[in-house]
Amino acid sequence: MAQAVRHDAMRARNLAxxxxxxxxxxxxxxxxxxxxxxxxxTTVSKLVADLIEAGLVVETGAVRDGERGRPxxxxxxxxxxxxxxxxxxxxxxxxxRVVDLSRTVRLRRTQAVDNRFxxxxxxxxxxxxxxxxxxxxxxxxxxxxxxxxxxVPGPVDQRTGTVHNAPNLGWRDVPxxxxxxxxxxxQVENEANLAALGELWFGSGLSDFLHVSGEIGIGAGxxxxxxxxxxxxxxxxxxxxxxxxxxxxxxxxxxxxCLEQYASQDALAAATGLPPGAGPHGNGAQRTGxxxxxASGNGTQATPGxxxxxxxSWIVSRLEAGDAAALAACERAxxxxxxxxxxxxxxxxxxTIVLGGIYGPLFPxxxxxxxxxxxxxxxxMRDAVPxxxxxxxxxxxxxxxxxxxxxxxVIADPAALLQT
Amino acid sequence: MAQAVRHDAMRARNLAxxxxxxxxxxxxxxxxxxxxxxxxxTTVSKLVADLIEAGLVVETGAVRDGERGRPxxxxxxxxxxxxxxxxxxxxxxxxxRVVDLSRTVRLRRTQAVDNRFxxxxxxxxxxxxxxxxxxxxxxxxxxxxxxxxxxVPGPVDQRTGTVHNAPNLGWRDVPxxxxxxxxxxxQVENEANLAALGELWFGSGLSDFLHVSGEIGIGAGxxxxxxxxxxxxxxxxxxxxxxxxxxxxxxxxxxxxCLEQYASQDALAAATGLPPGAGPHGNGAQRTGxxxxxASGNGTQATPGxxxxxxxSWIVSRLEAGDAAALAACERAxxxxxxxxxxxxxxxxxxTIVLGGIYGPLFPxxxxxxxxxxxxxxxxMRDAVPxxxxxxxxxxxxxxxxxxxxxxxVIADPAALLQT
DNA sequence: TGAATTAGTCTACGTTGTGGACTAAATATC
DNA sequence: GATATTTAGTCCACAACGTAGACTAATTCA
Numbered sequence: 001m002a003q004a005v006r007h008d009a010m011r012a013r014n015l016a017x018x019x020x021x022x023x024x025x026x027x028x029x030x031x032x033x034x035x036x037x038x039x040x041x042t043t044v045s046k047l048v049a050d051l052i053e054a055g056l057v058v059e060t061g062a063v064r065d066g067e068r069g070r071p072x073x074x075x076x077x078x079x080x081x082x083x084x085x086x087x088x089x090x091x092x093x094x095x096x097r098v099v100d101l102s103r104t105v106r107l108r109r110t111q112a113v114d115n116r117f118x119x120x121x122x123x124x125x126x127x128x129x130x131x132x133x134x135x136x137x138x139x140x141x142x143x144x145x146x147x148x149x150x151x152v153p154g155p156v157d158q159r160t161g162t163v164h165n166a167p168n169l170g171w172r173d174v175p176x177x178x179x180x181x182x183x184x185x186x187q188v189e190n191e192a193n194l195a196a197l198g199e200l201w202f203g204s205g206l207s208d209f210l211h212v213s214g215e216i217g218i219g220a221g222x223x224x225x226x227x228x229x230x231x232x233x234x235x236x237x238x239x240x241x242x243x244x245x246x247x248x249x250x251x252x253x254x255x256x257x258c259l260e261q262y263a264s265q266d267a268l269a270a271a272t273g274l275p276p277g278a279g280p281h282g283n284g285a286q287r288t289g290x291x292x293x294x295a296s297g298n299g300t301q302a303t304p305g306x307x308x309x310x311x312x313s314w315i316v317s318r319l320e321a322g323d324a325a326a327l328a329a330c331e332r333a334x335x336x337x338x339x340x341x342x343x344x345x346x347x348x349x350x351x352t353i354v355l356g357g358i359y360g361p362l363f364p365x366x367x368x369x370x371x372x373x374x375x376x377x378x379x380x381m382r383d384a385v386p387x388x389x390x391x392x393x394x395x396x397x398x399x400x401x402x403x404x405x406x407x408x409x410v411i412a413d414p415a416a417l418l419q420t
Numbered sequence: 421m422a423q424a425v426r427h428d429a430m431r432a433r434n435l436a437x438x439x440x441x442x443x444x445x446x447x448x449x450x451x452x453x454x455x456x457x458x459x460x461x462t463t464v465s466k467l468v469a470d471l472i473e474a475g476l477v478v479e480t481g482a483v484r485d486g487e488r489g490r491p492x493x494x495x496x497x498x499x500x501x502x503x504x505x506x507x508x509x510x511x512x513x514x515x516x517r518v519v520d521l522s523r524t525v526r527l528r529r530t531q532a533v534d535n536r537f538x539x540x541x542x543x544x545x546x547x548x549x550x551x552x553x554x555x556x557x558x559x560x561x562x563x564x565x566x567x568x569x570x571x572v573p574g575p576v577d578q579r580t581g582t583v584h585n586a587p588n589l590g591w592r593d594v595p596x597x598x599x600x601x602x603x604x605x606x607q608v609e610n611e612a613n614l615a616a617l618g619e620l621w622f623g624s625g626l627s628d629f630l631h632v633s634g635e636i637g638i639g640a641g642x643x644x645x646x647x648x649x650x651x652x653x654x655x656x657x658x659x660x661x662x663x664x665x666x667x668x669x670x671x672x673x674x675x676x677x678c679l680e681q682y683a684s685q686d687a688l689a690a691a692t693g694l695p696p697g698a699g700p701h702g703n704g705a706q707r708t709g710x711x712x713x714x715a716s717g718n719g720t721q722a723t724p725g726x727x728x729x730x731x732x733s734w735i736v737s738r739l740e741a742g743d744a745a746a747l748a749a750c751e752r753a754x755x756x757x758x759x760x761x762x763x764x765x766x767x768x769x770x771x772t773i774v775l776g777g778i779y780g781p782l783f784p785x786x787x788x789x790x791x792x793x794x795x796x797x798x799x800x801m802r803d804a805v806p807x808x809x810x811x812x813x814x815x816x817x818x819x820x821x822x823x824x825x826x827x828x829x830v831i832a833d834p835a836a837l838l839q840t
Numbered sequence: 841t842g843a844a845t846t847a848g849t850c851t852a853c854g855t856t857g858t859g860g861a862c863t864a865a866a867t868a869t870c
Numbered sequence: 871g872a873t874a875t876t877t878a879g880t881c882c883a884c885a886a887c888g889t890a891g892a893c894t895a896a897t898t899c900a
Contacts, residue, residue, distance in 0.1 A: 002440065004458045005425070005433040013425040014857085020422065031878055036423045045855055050426030059491050064872065069866035069877025165801075210650040222765075224652055231769025232628040232644055238766035241801070245666055246759045255762065339666045342675065345639075346658035349651025354672075366899060380674030381661070416853045426857060427886040434888085451847055461848065463888055488898035489846025 011047075012415030014039065018047045021415050022057060022077055029072025049076060051393045054418050056101060056410070082410060082417070083143035086403025087131055088151040089176075090190065090395075091115055091168050092217060094127050096134045097396070099403035100143060103201060107134055108216055108396075108403055117417075120171055132136060132418030146410060146417065148186045150176060150404035151194040153215065154233050161188045167252065168216040183414035189405070191398045192237055193228055196221025199354055201408070208351035210344060211384040211391065212239060213338070214358040216265050222348055229348070240264065242340040262336030263366075265358050269311045271329035272318055312358050319365050327365065334366035338373020345378060345386055358390035363390040431467075434459065434836030438467045439834050442477060443498055449483075449492025468495060475501035476830070478519060497522045502830060502837070503563035506823025507551055508571040508611065509596075510815075511535055511588050511636060515641050516554045517816070519823035520563060520831070521830060523621060527554055528816075538590055544599040551602055564835065566830060567604050569822035570596060573635060575655050581608045587672065588636040595690040609825070611818045612657055613648055616641025618821030621773055623813055628771035630764060631811065632659060632757070633818075634778040636685050642768055649768070660684065683786075684758030685778050689731045692738055693747035732778050732832040739785050747785065748783050754786035758793020765798060765806055776811035783810040 003009070017037055022028055028036070034044045051057040056176020058078040063071035079102030088095040092114055098107035115123050127150075135145050135151040154166030161177020161229060163169075177188050196211035200223050213219045218240030218311060222229040230236055238259040241253045261267055318326040341353060355363060355370070371388045378385045409416055423429065437457055442448055448456070454464045471477040478498040483491035499522030508515040512534055519528035529550060534542050547570075555565050574586030581597020583589075597608050616631035620643050627646040633639045638660030642649040650656055660680040661673045668677020681687055738746040761773060775783060777789070791808045797803045811817060830837055 002433075002437050004437055004888090005430045007430075007857095010427075010430050010856065013422075017422050017424055029878075040858055042859085042881080045879065046856090048741045063866095067877075068875075070865040070867095070879080072878055073883095228648065229768075232771040233769055236767060236769040238769075241798075242763040243663065243797075245760050246664060252800070253798070273505075334621035339663050340763075343760075345660040345766055347654055347656060347764055347767055348649075349656040351652040351657075359838040362444040377675040378673070379657070412879095427888095430856095430887065449847075460889055462850085462890085466887090467850065483897095488844075489848080490848080490896040490898095492847055550843095558866095 006229075008415075009191040012413065014043070014049055015414050015418075017278055018044060018413055019051055019056060019077070019411055022051075022075060023411050025333075027060060027074045027076035029074055029176045031072050037134075050418065051075075051414065054414065056417070057416055072340060077411075079104050079106075080142060080365075081144055082407075083138050083145050084403045085131055085134060085138075085145055085148040085404030086194075086406075087127060087148055087149070087180075087186070088399040088402065089115065089123060089127060089169070090153055090191070090398075093395075094123070094130060095396070095399040096127075096130045097399045097403045098138045098143070098145070099400065101305065101407055101409060103404065103407060105400070105403075106141060106143065107137055109134055114167055120169075120174045121179065123169075124174075124176055128180055128182065131180070135183075145184055147184050147406040148182060149189045149405045150180065150186055151191040151398040152176065153186060153191045153219075156188045156190050158187065158189065158234055161186070163188065172294075186407070187404065190219065190221075190234075190237075191215075192219025193221040193251055194399075194401035194405070195219075195393075196223050196237075196354075196398035196401065197228055197404055197408075198397035198399070199223075199356065199403040200226065200401070201351055202400045203354070203391055203393055203397075204389070206354070207354055209354045209355055210350035210352070210386075211243060211354045212341075212359060213356050213396075214263065214265065214362075218260050218264050220344070222350060224350075229249075239340060242343055244336045245340045259336055259340040262317055263333035263340075265312060267335055268315055268329050268358075268362075270333070272315050272323065272326040274311060274314065279420075304313065312361060316361050319362075330362060330365040332368025333362075333367050335373050337366065338370045338377070340378070341370065342377040345374070350386055353386050353388045354391050355388065356393065356397055357395075359414070360391055362393060389408065423601065427473075428835075429633075432833065433464070434465055435470060435834050435838075436832055438464060438646045439471055439476060439497070439831055442495060443831050444604070447480065447482075447496035449494055451492050458610070458628035468790070470838065471495075473836065474834065476834055476837070483665075497525075497831075499524050500562060501564055502827075503558050503565050504823045504826030504830075505551055505554060505558075505565055505568040506571070506601075506614075506819040506821070506825075507547060507568055507606070508546060508614075508819040508822065509535065509543060509589070510573055510611070510818075513815075514543070514550060514551055515816070515819040516547075516550045517823045518554050518563070519820065519827060523827060523829055524624075525820070525823075526561060526563065527552055527557055535589055540569075540589075540594045540596075541599065543589075543595055548600055548602065555603075563602055567613065567826040568602060569604045569817040569825045570600065570606055570608045571614040571822045572596065572608060573611045573637065573639075574612050575658075576608045578607065578609065578654055581606070583608065590602075607825070608785060608820065609640075610639065611635075612639025612652075613641040613650070614819075614821035614825070615776055616643050616657075616774075616821065617648055617818035617824055617828075618813055618819070619643075619776065619811055620646065620821070620825040622820045623774070623811055623817070626772055626774070629774045630761075630768065630770035630772070631774045631776055631817075632761075633776050634683065634782075635686065638680050638684050640764070640797045642770060659760060659764060659774070662763055663758045664759045677830045678755055679760040683753035683760075685732060688749050688753055688778075688782075691752065692735050692743065692746040694731060694734065732781060736781050739782075750782060750785040751789050753782075753790025755793050757786065758790045758797070761790065762794055762797040765794070770806055772806045773806050774811050775808065776813065776817055777815075780811055780814060782805075 017209045030044050034041045057075050062074050079100035084102040086097040096109045100106050138145050153161050155164045162279045163171050163174045192213040195213045199211045211221045220237040220239035232407050241258040244259050245257035249261040250256050251258040376384050450464050454461045465588040479493050480494050482494050499520035502521040505515040514531045516529045520526050558565050572583050575584045583594045585590050612633040615633045619631045631641045640657040640659035664679050665677035665696050669681040671678040671681050794805050
């Protein structure tokens with residue numbers, strides 16, 4: 001529910017307003033800030049002084065010149081003091097990113113591991129080591145890490161920081177946030193949502209889009225006017241289980257003909273001719289063992305062994321070689337993605353479709369089929385069919401979005417930081 | 421973009437907070453308000469005094485008693501002064517509702533007309549007459565009408581108050597808001613969205629749901645935490661064109677196998693055996709003529725003549741008589757609705773599904789099929805499949821939601837009203 | 841009848857933004 | 871090169887609003 005506004009809340013709000021404008025426009029003089037915000041020069045000066053004292057903003061020596069009159073002193077967001085960590089647990093790697101307040105990536109660390117062979121506790125312990133090392137390095141750079149967010153491939157209970165169900169990791173009800181016990185608050189979020197936020201803050205500059213994360217599963221994150229849409233329980237965006245064909249192949253979710261059966265990494269690998277559990281990495285027996293250790297309910301899946309990230313480069317190599325099966329698989333996946341997206345567009349009305357994850361490398365072979373399907377299904381009713389574009393961010397998107405979310409929170413409420 | 425907070429904005433916010441609590445909890449003493457809002461008794465008293473002076477709130481003689489100590493004076497939202505009008509243009513009727521600030525419906529007026537035989541200008545002129553008469557009556561009751569909202573069956577450009585495309589009326593780019601020229605601001609909105617808001621404010625008391633409006637077309641409105649989700653351009657909720665079967669019957673939208681082809685009023689009437697254009701009202705020749713005057717692009721539809729509201733009671737009578745074709749049509753419609761809703765649930769994660777419009781009278785024959793389809797498609801992945809319930813509001817939902825939206829705006833920002 | 845308890849008002853005060861005067865630092869003009 | 875003009879930023883008296891706690895009012899309990 002809404003909160004009472006007292007003088008301190010008024011101040012907090014105006015601090016956020018000023019910092020937000022500095023953040024959005026790069027660098028500004030106090031005079032320009034007064035003009036934009038509608039506050040008086042006096043007030044803006046006081047607010048900026050507070051922000052400078054807190055180390056969130058710096059005066060650059062540079063002054064705005066050219067016009068006549070006294071030149072203003074330009075301020076910009078300072079990346080020298082405050083930072084956040086973005087963490088990611090995925091099927092075949094762990095990732096840590098440190099991002100400063102000016103949204104500069106200060107540290108990138110990715111470690112390849114096969115998490116399907118490991119217990120949740122071990123995975124989290126390894127991630128914890130990586131995170132603590134990264135924080136140490138950040139401190140050496142003079143940065144203060146104020147918080148972190150962890151991306152996991154599956155739906156999450158945000159309140160408790162528990163991973164509800166991550167089928168590709170074989171996790172069920174794992175209290176990751178508690179297990180991590182880092183020296184700052186850590187929030188846990190669905191990878192697909194964070195990848196969308198990564199695209200928002202580190203991508204092409206759009207602020208209204210549906211971001212599709214193609215991985216072992218297929219998730220999506222909807223950003224409307226710069227804000228993530230989460231649904232009633234935070235489980236929105238399960239694009240992978242949108243119906244493509246109501247009597248199509250059975251899916252692990254219990255439905256039939258879900259998008260994942262046509263366009264997930266596993267489906268593409270199988271259709272291209274990769275034998276189940278016989279990809280470039282590991283072997284079938286080992287994998288099955290790992291799965292039995294954790295996952296359940298995957299019995300109905302077409303490729304019970306699952307695939308690894310290496311498989312996607314194998315598929316790309318087949319496509320580049322002109323392999324007919326691979327090309328046909330992409331054509332079909334593109335069509336299915338188009339069908340599912342046409343439902344999504346009718347329901348949530350996104351401005352643009354951004355394809356990320358495996359659809360990045362596969363874009364040359366599926367982009368056109370997706371766009372063509374959308375045009376044929378939507379073109380008659382609408383003035384404009386949402387354009388389909390590819391994300392520039394690779395597998396980084398989720399970890400960057402995770403780090404960015406903490407930064408976003410500081411920008412949106414700098415007063416919370418001043419008090420401590 | 422966010423706005424600067426000055427003293428007046430602080431006050432406006434706190435006025436809204438107090439009024440909002442009074443509105444939400446029915447009636448409260450100043451002391452209770454101070455407790456709930458966290459404001460001091462002094463401040464609450466001042467705010468309440470302003471609200472009383474503006475006529476938005478009244479002291480009821482009644483006092484809260486039972487406990488010891490001085491009894492408090494209870495205040496509640498006053499329905500005696502401020503009111504709004506909800507307007508609706510639909511295929512076969514015009515509706516006007518006057519609702520006061522306490523959300524009591526003060527005036528109901530519905531006029532049956534066949535708007536497919538009329539020019540937009542004539543329809544709007546008739547509605548204008550109805551609205552002005554209703555406003556006169558409201559004034560006689562001592563009410564001041566502060567605004568209105570108009571519900572139309574189709575997507576709308578809210579900024580300009582233009583109906584983009586209402587296929588069932590045969591309207592295209594009609595500037596309704598301008599044509600209406602009522603003596604207060606009127607906003608135009610999609611009927612499906614307003615029906616969802618009607619359900620929110622006048623229905624079963626839920627604040628998280630997807631409301632499905634079954635009519636000639638099928639629309640939906642998503643309410644999350646008491647707020648309507650609109651999408652990037654305000655066109656979200658087009659459930660009627662969600663894919664049920666990608667190679668199903670052609671739809672006027674250009675797609676194939678859209679939900680409307682299975683579960684719209686027209687589809688049900690046709691499947692029950694109503695010959696195209698030969699329903700209880702009018703005849704085929706007349707209808708075709710009316711359609712040619714306005715609509716276009718309906719050539720591929722199964723029942724080009726369309727149906728009228730009377731047809732739904734005809735279908736219900738067939739169902740009550742045990743007609744096999746009608747029962748099968750409902751079974752199929754329920755299944756299709758379930759398939760489309762399973763996609764919607766995966767994408768937007770609603771808490772509850774509320775079926776309204778024609779699905780109200782049809783609920784006994786389709787409710788179970790919808791729920792069963794949802795359970796079979798979603799049950800394995802989720803702890804809980806959203807329950808499917810029926811709306812208590814009949815055809816009134818949209819007009820009530822329209823009126824309610826103005827009331828909601830006053831509650832959310834009473835200060836805006838005080839200034840005038 | 842008086843003590844206890846709770847509701848609401850009154851008054852001095854603190855915090856924050858405002859508006860206009862004032863100082864500072866640049867360019868334009870003669 | 872001196873002076874006018876223009877724009878940036880600071881200073882100070884003031885106004886708006888919420889706060890805190892004393893105070894009055896109205897009820898129940900003993």
